[in-house]
Amino acid sequence: MADLRVNIAGLQMKNPVMTASGTFGYGLEYADLVNLEDIGGIIVKGTTLHPRQGNPYPRMAETAMGMLNCVGLQNKGAAYFCEHIYPQIKDIRTNMIVNVSGNTPEDYADCAALIDGLDNIPAIELNISCPNVKHGGMAFGTSCEGAASVVRAVRRAYHKTLIVKLSPNVTSVSDIALAVQDAGADAVSLINTLMGMAIDAERRKRVLSIGTGGLSGPAVKPVALRMVYEVARAVQVPVIGLGGISTATDAVEFLLAGASAIQIGTANFVDPTVTVKVAQGINDYLERHGCASVSEIVGAVDQ
Amino acid sequence: MTLTEVCQLHQRYVLLKARPQQGDLPAMQPGQFAQLLVENSPATYLRRPISIHDVSADTGEVSFLVQVVGEGTRHLAALSQGDRLNVLLPLGRGFTLPQSPAERILLVGGGVGVAPLLYMGRCMAAMGCRPTFLLGARTGADLLRLDQYSQFGEVYVTTEDGSMGEKGFVTQHSLLSSQRFDRISVCGPKPMMVAVARYAKASATDCEVSLENMMACGLGACLCCVEDTAQQGHVCVCQEGPVFNINELKWQI
């Protein structure tokens, strides 16, 4: 058995596999299907300071090896999370991480401050990259200044591990990564979904209620892999890679590209046990290649 | 699970029966559904939600009635006996079962929406109730397994071309003007469900409908399948439904 443990800016994980926000609920939805404690970390649904209804139905469209969604951050708000959901998840023995979103830097900071008070939430992931909400969200993630302003505001209010999730819908993702690193991010994760569209030819209508949505699933993997590779070479902080991972080989490719850990999103819909299979498969790869630990392959792709 | 029987009912419908590879089937409520994985199908990625059509306690089999409408269902219909079927079940909340055998329940199905009503009929029969079925389809050939339904209750049918039963839509059937019911449970295309909901509202009859919103996870995790409700805003059809009382919904009826 290889040593699968990883440490992401102080966050101790038993293996490098996490679930991606918005695809695994609060973990509870999957509790009957997979042993949650075998997963390195669970990033729960996007949470905002105030409750949000999200976008109207239809919110999804299947695409070639993937899907589009425009859920739009439906959630009951940070206070509800702290009062009603946190008590149900706080004793799950893995890293329960909250994905935080907002409309203004102050919103993000206030939401993060509420989560800061929860003992068993060791980290937050800032979503400055959601393509499905009108204000804020991706607007921050697409300029260095916008991204840095959110991270600075949150950094003052939040004292544990701060992960910042980057948007792929930009010209230079490394520039944004550097900006959030300089503003105080402990780690970066990427990619969020790629902006896309689906059209129903027979009805001559756009399928999704708001016209556009975010693409995820195996279709985005090559794009994600290239971006993780670039960012890992640009920044000093750890990089968490995601986008289209559904097998252990996919995960190993992200680790080789420079990710210190990975997340799995859409693939959970197809196989609810994919996370533990991928963790096991990473172990098998390490053993097969004579590696004692995950860190030996992080960034180890030939130049 | 392993497929124990694959039966082509006519060119667009197939009946799949499956049994767990090991252990017993979990307890299932009528109106609940399953998420079927479509394997070896490069053109599809997500699972497909399919209703629990019937359950046999004797043989430990669950069955699904699948209408071929696209790539995913086409692959499901092409499976053979002995093939593996990767299924998550049971999911969601099903139909309301009667409180007493005296309750008069009408089960209305349209198209492949008849699927969950067979198991509903079986569960009601086990409680000593006899439901009335009102099943609609385009033609007589689209009305499947009627003998199965008639084991559990009286069956009335409508077809759009008049080739079987009364001609027209289910809401035009004479049954609705001659008999009263305590509850109507409906599954079918949305326009049909809206029409039945209108009838129910006008006749002050309790009514529940089974929605078929597009789903990704089927587990309440992704929030893709939501329906707008009067009291709680957007709720997941896969978890809070697929069956809803019409009073919970914001339908214009």
Ligand SMILES: Cc1cc2nc3c(=O)[nH]c(=O)nc-3n(C[C@H](O)[C@H](O)[C@H](O)COP(=O)(O)OP(=O)(O)OC[C@H]3O[C@@H](n4cnc5c(N)ncnc54)[C@H](O)[C@@H]3O)c2cc1C
């Ligand atoms: C809770 C629930 C229970 C269902 N039970 C059954 C059942 O017992 N038997 C059965 O045959 N079908 C059932 N369906 C519908 C079934 O899930 C879809 O027909 C199927 O997913 C289509 O897959 P496909 O790949 O063949 O078609 P696609 O290529 O995905 O789509 C083909 C066409 O079907 C339509 N379609 C796709 N998904 C749905 C959907 N979820 N609802 C309505 N239309 C859809 C598309 O708009 C498109 O026009 C159910 C759906 C839900 C949500």
Ligand SMILES: Cc1cc2nc3c(=O)[nH]c(=O)nc-3n(C[C@H](O)[C@H](O)[C@H](O)COP(=O)(O)O)c2cc1C
């Ligand atoms: C239905 C759905 C909802 C999502 N919601 C969120 C969210 O609330 N916050 C967030 O940061 N990312 C969200 N994402 C993006 C995923 O976390 C992930 O970045 C993306 O799907 C790419 O990974 P994948 O290809 O493994 O799914 C969502 C994705 C999907 C499919």
Ligand code: FES
């Ligand atoms: S399909 Fe994912 S929440 Fe219903």
